[in-house]
Amino acid sequence: MIRVLIVEDSPVAQEFLTHIFASDPEIEVVGIAENGLEAIDLVNLKSPDVITMDIHMPIMDGFEATRKIMETIPTPIVIVSSSTRSKEVSSTFRAMEAGALAVILRPPGIGHPDYDAAYKELIRTVKTMSEIKVVRRFPERTRKQVLSRPVVPQTPEAIPDIQLAAIGASTGGPPVLQRILSGVPRDLTFPVLIVQHIAAGFVEGFREWLANTSSIPLHMASHGGYPLPGHGYIAPDGFHMEIAAGPRIALSDRPPENGLRPSVAALFRSVSQVLGPRAVGILLTGMGRDGVEELKIMKERGAITIAQDKESSVVHGMPGEAIKIDAATYVLPPEGIAEFLAGLSKRGKGGYL
Numbered sequence: 001m002i003r004v005l006i007v008e009d010s011p012v013a014q015e016f017l018t019h020i021f022a023s024d025p026e027i028e029v030v031g032i033a034e035n036g037l038e039a040i041d042l043v044n045l046k047s048p049d050v051i052t053m054d055i056h057m058p059i060m061d062g063f064e065a066t067r068k069i070m071e072t073i074p075t076p077i078v079i080v081s082s083s084t085r086s087k088e089v090s091s092t093f094r095a096m097e098a099g100a101l102a103v104i105l106r107p108p109g110i111g112h113p114d115y116d117a118a119y120k121e122l123i124r125t126v127k128t129m130s131e132i133k134v135v136r137r138f139p140e141r142t143r144k145q146v147l148s149r150p151v152v153p154q155t156p157e158a159i160p161d162i163q164l165a166a167i168g169a170s171t172g173g174p175p176v177l178q179r180i181l182s183g184v185p186r187d188l189t190f191p192v193l194i195v196q197h198i199a200a201g202f203v204e205g206f207r208e209w210l211a212n213t214s215s216i217p218l219h220m221a222s223h224g225g226y227p228l229p230g231h232g233y234i235a236p237d238g239f240h241m242e243i244a245a246g247p248r249i250a251l252s253d254r255p256p257e258n259g260l261r262p263s264v265a266a267l268f269r270s271v272s273q274v275l276g277p278r279a280v281g282i283l284l285t286g287m288g289r290d291g292v293e294e295l296k297i298m299k300e301r302g303a304i305t306i307a308q309d310k311e312s313s314v315v316h317g318m319p320g321e322a323i324k325i326d327a328a329t330y331v332l333p334p335e336g337i338a339e340f341l342a343g344l345s346k347r348g349k350g351g352y353l
Contacts, residue, residue: 002130003030005048007039007065008080009057013106017052017080020107020119027126034058036065043073050076050130053100055091063095070099074134078125079103081202089205097175101129101314104199121199128287132171132315162190162304162344163278164227164247166271168264170197170286172314174206176334177284181214181232183338188216189345191227193243193271195235195264197286207234223251235262242270257290264291264318268298277302280344282337283322285313292318296327304344305329306337 004021006029008014014032021027030046033039035057043051051069055062066077077100079092084105092103104125107118169177173196181192198206204220211218214232221233221241226248235241239251240262250270257263264283268291271279281298283291285308299305307319307328322328332340 001028002026002127003028003046003049004126004130005029005031005033005039005042005046005051007033007036007051007057007062008054009034010054013054013082016109017106020122021126023119024123027123036060036062036068039065040068040072043069043075048075050078050126052080052126053077053095054080054082055095061091063091063098066095066100067098070134071136074099074136076101076129076132076134078129080106080122082106084201084205089202090209092202093174093206093209097178099134101132101134101171102199103202105201125199129171132287134314160278160302162280163275164190164243164271165192165280165282165341166243166267166298167192167194167282167284168267168286168291168318169195169284170264170288170290170315170318172285173197174210176308176312178210178213179334180338180341181210181216181218183335183342184215185342185345186215186230187345188230188341190229192216192232193221193227193235193241193249193267194232195241195262195267195291197260197290200237203234203237210234221249221251223249225249235267238262240266242266243274244270245274247274258288260290265294267291268294272298272301272303275303279303280306280341282306282308283319283328284308284334285315286318287315288317289321290318292321292325292327295322296325299327299329306340307331308337309333 006017018029021029031042033042037060053062079095079100216230216232218232220236242250244250257265281295283295295305305328307322309331310316312333
């Protein structure tokens with residue numbers, strides 16, 4: 001049985017979520033907390049396998065509760081949001097900074113045409129996140145003291161001019177992308193294309209949240225657009241994002257790959273075909289194998305490829321699988337990835353190529 005703690009201040013929402021979880025014989029609701037303070041007490045008392053967390057609650061909100069739980073009794077946390085409005089989403093991603101694993105929109109009421117698909121997605125997310133072995137998150141001040149400067153390899157002398165960096169991420173990706181994009185130079189000499197697996201409806205709020213700390217402007221990708229140096233482009237809901245000749249961005253509603261649309265695989269494959277050695281492929285934290293084989297194809301065609309290291313990954317599935325098949329030229333933490341991209345940009349401007 002998967003033991004679930006519901007953290008939600010609305011009695012109606014509590015009853016609704018309890019009804020959804022009761023429909024699955026593999027899930028048991030072991031407690032309901034009406035605020036973050038109660039949640040901390042119940043985590044100690046009930047030892048749940050996974051927590052569904054509301055954000056806006058009295059006494060202690062979901063962000064603060066997530067931070068304290070991850071610093072003291074680390075437990076997988078899924079943010080169940082009632083809204084995709086920008087203000088709500090901003091708070092949601094603050095909770096992901098603090099250690100929450102995923103965000104999902106609370107299903108609409110029974111009888112709504114989207115109810116069946118939405119409640120199944122909630123069940124699937126809770127089951128999947130319950131399997132993740134989370135680790136204690138140090139308080140921010142302590143974390144900055146204990147983290148040593150990453151050892152970053154020298155950027156290669158004999159490389160072609162880099163025209164694009166392609167990044168794929170899944171579970172745990174948002175805060176990692178935040179650390180990378182806040183560390184690259186403002187005058188980056190190539191564009192960055194990003195596929196982040198995220199629940200439908202949250203990608204625009206994700207872009208806005210990420211843009212608050214990014215060194216470069218971030219845009220939702222549009223079909224046919226030219227990716228500009230020093231800009232980032234995020235794949236929209238429901239579309240594969242690829243690179244076509246030009247290079248131009250191409251959006252496609254072709255069937256999902258690895259069960260996903262957008263998929264990292266589609267982006268990496270197109271980059272390998274169009275740009276060959278003039279690109280960088282980066283695979284970050286996440287479950288599964290999306291983009292793993294395609295990262296190896298990028299490497300075989302001369303691109304620089306990077307996998308996130310195990311120590312900094314929430315889930316080392318995707319990057320770990322890439323390392324196993326020798327798809328990564330380098331294995332680096334987020335700060336090291338940012339520094340390496342900065343080195344490639346500087347080398348491009350410095351006339352070394």
